[in-house]
Amino acid sequence: MIKFTFYLFALILIFAASRVITVRNPIHAALFLVLAFFSSAAIWLLLHAEFLAIVLILVYVGAVMVLFLFVLMMLDINVAPLREGFVRYLPVAAFVGVLILVEMILVLVGWHQAPPxxxxxxxxxxxxxxxxxxxxxxxxxxxxxxxxxxxxxxxxxxxxRPHTRAKYQKPEEQVRVRREDRVRLVKMPSESKE
Known part of the structure; x- marks a missing residue:
């Protein structure tokens, strides 16, 4: 049972890692990266390296993936076509979620059977x-x-990146301003009321 669980997690890890670099959608790549992290953590749990598994989940899934998604949002990638239909992405999300759930169940079953x-x-x-x-x-x-x-x-x-529409104040130019640069006195004849 332990060998089967290990090879299953290894195959899922190889599949998820290959999908991270072959999928075109960056959000899907991030989801497959989460699956790869969970598979690695499951393998480490089978090897009784609990600390490494928990750190992988907390640091990489919890922090690094948030950073990746933040960078994806800040790069201003045109994801408007991606947001059009939530239902289109449901199969990928469900597939990744079910695989993570199966991995967690298999780890709990195999972890108690494997001797440290x-x-x-x-x-x-x-x-x-x-x-x-x-x-x-x-x-x-x-x-x-x-x-x-x-x-x-x-x-x-x-x-x-520099924003083209943003306007900035330049204090060094404001300090060097002279009255002659901003104000022009114009002499005009006065009108007489007759």
Missing amino acids: PEVAAALPNTKALGLVLYTDYVYPFEIAAAILLVAMIAAIALTM
Whole structure:
């Protein structure tokens, strides 16, 4: 049962990851990315790496996907045709939702049947991860952090486009104004009432 569950989650993960890069609709890609994250978390739960699974769900599904959707909204992609019919997207959303539900049920069934690995029996899961991450893999960890920082700066730079209709005040020009630049005195003959 454990091998079947693992291979099922692996197949779902490969399918979802391939759909993330092949689907044309960015919203569908985000939904398939959520499915890929859930499949990875389910595989980690089967391996008794609960901390990694929970962090994947909380950080990536909870925060990174919100960031992705925020960037999709800020890029001003023409999604008017996508909003026309909610019913059109219901099959994709239902498919992803049912797959996530089936994965969660299979993890709960398979998690109690799989014995924990003997290697991690001496240390708690989080402590063993921290020891390995900050000793053996400290440089790849720092490189990954730098890549994520660059990606965050790129996402901000993509949303900071100059607006053509926006009008801005320029205080340095307002301070340098002279009366002669703004006011012109015109001499006009006065009219006489006769």
